[in-house]
Amino acid sequence: MKAGLSRERLVRAGAELADEAGFDQVTVSALARRFDVKVASLYSHLKNSRDLRTGIALLALEELADRAAEALAGRAGKEALTALADVYRDYAHEHPGRYAAAQLRLDPETAAASAGVRHARLARAVLRGYDLDEPDQTHAVRLLGSVFHGYVSLEMGGGFSHSAPDTRETWSRTLDALDALLRNWPDP
Amino acid sequence: MKAGLSRERLVRAGAELADEAGFDQVTVSALARRFDVKVASLYSHLKNSRDLRTGIALLALEELADRAAEALAGRAGKEALTALADVYRDYAHEHPGRYAAAQLRLDPETAAASAGVRHARLARAVLRGYDLDEPDQTHAVRLLGSVFHGYVSLEMGGGFSHSAPDTRETWSRTLDALDALLRNWPDP
DNA sequence: TACGTTTCCCTAAAGGTTTTAGGCAAATCA
DNA sequence: TGATTTGCCTAAAACCTTTAGGGAAACGTA
Incomplete structure (x- = not known):
């Protein structure tokens, strides 16, 4: 009885598991259980458990970059800024486990070959509108990354106690503020 | 031969272990090894391994708040802003494991009793200078948290490829930008 | 000082995850 | 059809977590 395993399927199932149970619950054992297969069977397709997590991280980065690229098509200026921002925030809400995976620290070569570089290019594309x-453009790219990542990560981690004002309101005002800042970037 | 274990000492040693080997390497077994004691002995002082990690997180939040309070004493305006920002960044560089621990998601009651609330108050204190x-003040508190956390976490995770321009330069320009933004907060 | 109690760490054991080594049978190919 | 490859399996070792119960040292008290 062949279960039809493959690295592709395993990583994808791992991503689903991450979203359902949390990224730290992603384990080779749990995955084997999900496919109703013995644990050792997975090691023909995965180097080790870190390899699995890395695969999920790379998948998430790809998906995020795909969404971002689509969202930015035909938009510029503040519209592009909020579109990109919303891609990150929405993705994190829809796929918390994948988003957590995307935060995984990758070794330099893997990172260089990942969709991470597309993300940087997309942020730069937004800045063409300013x-x-x-x-300063590089500084601004880093600022965008910081705000998007920091906000989403604090929001998801409960860092903003779910009290008034609504976090969506803060998000919208934050983007207003970022837009104002980029239009009026201060001299050193 | 009593080893002189106590929750206090265990948590502190766990924090050191986190800084040396990474927060994900913090394990009850590793800690027992460090004290040259059997693993089971630690369970008189710790509820479980999550309890250990939570203890480290709370310690880190306290230390951070202490540093922040000291740094803010006698400062206002942009000086206070950069002082607070540097506390976070420096702490993360000095104590990467503890900083990672501080990101641990706490259950609501624990969070409410943690030094997290002091952090919010300190951010508000900075905003008194604006x-x-x-x-808007709440929005700004959240923005500060997002930028500080997002920046530090991307920088430490290698998110900013160590290429030009220097990340310290970006940090300084980011604080300039934040200051400008707070002085000139946009209307909705 | 001797006795009872508490404190502290230990042994033992069960259960879960990771990873490697080697085997067998089904699928594929010549 | 026979040979090879593929795909999942059994077995086993190593490590982490957690609970249960025991024994000796430290401590308080009479």
Whole structure:
């Protein structure tokens, strides 16, 4: 009875498991259980358990970049800014486990070959709508990354006690503020 | 031969272990090894392994709040802003394991009793130097948290490839930008 | 000082995860 | 059809978590 395992299917199922049970619950054992297969069978398709987690991280980065690229098509300026921001926030809400996986620290070579570089390019694309030269553009790319990641991660971690005002309101005002800042980037 | 274990000492040693080997390497077994004691002995002082990690997280939050309170004493405006920001960044660089621990998701009661609330108050103290009323002040507190946490976490995770321009330069320009933004907070 | 109690760490054991080594049978190919 | 490859299995070792119960040292008290 062949179960039809493959690295592809395993990583995808791992991503689902992460979203359902949390990224830290993603284990080779749990995955084997899910396929109703013995644990050792997975080791023909995965190098080790870290390999599984890395695979999920890379998948999440790809999916995020795909969504971002689609969201940015035909948009510019503040519209592009909020579109990109919402991609990150929505993805984290829809796929908390995958989003957590995307935060996994990758070794430099893997990171360089990942969709991470597309993310940087997409952020730069948003900044084309604002008037920034190097090195300010790089500073701004990093600021965008920081705000998006920091906000989403604090929100998901319960860092903002679910009290008034609504976090969606804060999100919208944060994007207003970022837009204002980029249009009016201060001189050193 | 009594080893002189106590919850206090275990948590503190766990924090050191986290800084040296990474927060995910913090395990009851590793800790027992460090004290040259059998694993089961630790369970008189710790409820379970999560209890250990939670203890480290609470310790880190306390230490961070202490540093922040000291750094803010006698400062206001942009000086206070950069002082607070540097406390987070420096702490994360000095104590990466503890900083990772501080990101641990706590259950609501534990969080409410933690130093997390002091952090919120300290951020509000910084904002006294700027002219913001509610609910914008709350939005701004959340923005500060997002930027500080997001920046530090991306920087430490290698998210900013160590290429030009220097990340310290970006940090300084980011604080300039935040200051400018807070002085000139946009209307909705 | 001797006795009872508490404190502290230990042994023992069960259950879960990771990973490697080697085997067998079904699928594939010549 | 026979040979090879593929795919999942059994077995086993190593490590982490957690609970149950025991024994000796430290401590308080008479």
